[in-house]
Amino acid sequence: MTVTEIVLPGLVEPDGLRVEHREMPRPGADEALVRVEATGVSFAEQQMRRGKYFDQPPFPFVPGYDVVGTVLEAGDPALAGRRVAAMTKIGGWRSHVVLAEADLVPVPEELDAAEAETFVVNGITAYQMLHRWAKVKAAGTILVHGASGGVGTTLVQLARAAGITVIGTASARNLDAVTALGATALDYRGDVPAQVRALAPGGVDAVFDHVGGPGIVDSFRLLAPGGSLVAYGSASTKDDPGNSRLPVFKLFALLLWWNVLPNRRRAHFYNVWGGKRNLTRFRARLAEDLTAVFALAAKGDLTAQVAARIPLADAAKALALAESGTVTGKVVLVP
Template identity: 35%
Template sequence: MKAIAIKQYGGPEVVEYLELPDPKVGPDSVLVRVRAAGVNPVDWKIRDGHLDGVLDVHFPLIMGWDVAGVVQAVGGAVTEFEPGDEVIGYVRKDAVEHGTYAELVSAPVRTLARKPAALDWAAAGGLPLAGLTAYQGLVKALRVKAGETVLIHAAAGGVGTLAVQIAKALGARVIGTASERNHAYLRELGAEPVTYGEGLADRVRALAPDGVDAAFDLVGGGAVGVSAELVADPRRIASITDYGVVALGGHYLFVRPDAADLTELGRLADEGKLTVPVASTFPLAQAASAQALNAEGRTRGKIVLLVD
């Protein structure tokens, strides 16, 4: 099969388009023919070696954790899926080696759910990691409820866009930080936009004089500190970038594969409550260019690799 892999850590120059052996299918896994693979910041951070201290890595390393595709074969213990099923997955395994930037991937059933019918392949491929991050942060860490006000930092980004929609589906009021060029976009999603930067806490209080019930940091910097000024209970602050939130009593979130959570995201999509804006698509062979665009951090929505 064709795959995007690296043989050592480094920048975009180490990314190769290779012919590699088809993956083996274990008893609790299925073989997925990949139609789309989302590109996420963690992909190029692994490539650069930034996560070497926490992840067991083996070379050659096929990159990617997001997938949307069609089941080709099932392992001996699998009863959840059968060949021909369309699935999505956040295929993070215990070791980083056999990723989703490939024509085929062997995926444990615990990482998969059925593809939402409402999403095309590109949108489906961009949903899993970002969608699970948003869902697990809002529902499991922050426990956002109807009628509450939640502040989402970097609300127009890949995770933020989904977090806004999920929070709205939960019945919450959403205040989202973004640059002014993205304010109209956030209003379309149902959020109340505020410009990030110095004076943010005052701008949020102008919209919510009593502060907010919960805050979700997707950008880092001083977002956790601002959140602490606005949230009465520090247990209602979560961050995916700043581990210092734990010292305040909040939650540091590293997203986990979860079939039930993926299924719930699919339900929201099929009910018209969740869309996945796709900023750009690239063919598999141009994965290095897709990662470079992702690393710029200025795209609105998801960057996705399409696999023929």
């Protein structure tokens, strides 16, 4: 048996991805061989093909930030046949993957693979930013930039399920979709600061900003006293020439400076892999938070935003679609 995988060979356009095959791996003592049923196209892969993801490996490599699938073989025989999810960071764009058993999280039977996949890295990111970092309480108000994207749609729904008012920015074509999720939708090309101040004169309790760039200053200024800015990317710089780490370092420095000032507001940079130095604690939190997100989805409090289901072999098409900015939710690869 062989494994089908998608290789990112270097700085290429989406059609430069390669479909390759290799021998089926075998799991070790504490590992599991998983047949992948869904893997996603996230913003990370869009940055990686440009060489702009902060800590991506050298080319060539197999992208793929997360997977959902069924365990075929494992060191623990009790895992065989179970549907599981895992974050991989890279390597997920394969038909089969070998993963550490400790990284596997059970997936409820109520969710199909593509639905569950939209909640893995997006769900963990949104849940932890909202509840572990910003700690927004019910009746609060938040601003979500990119509210029609994978993380954004999940964040809007998690906030609404918690009784939080949401203002979300999106492109004009996606405003109706954001409104349908329960947010007040704003065209990001308009005067967003003025519109947010009109809706929340005293400021918002939290801003979630994946864009970075000059607009991050407006995000911070829109906070109410005691509010939190959670930055989790620098999308606005993905096509900028030069060192890929420089925009992130500049963002770090700015957030640090704001935290030094006596302004009763806080700024954070969220990294889903943060805290991995304490691997046991990291895995426990990841499993706890993803299980909570899956439970909300199984109850119907969250609706999976699957923009498209595309065969793994057509990963080039999937990546181009995700980068087009024309879809709401997440593009999912189905091996």
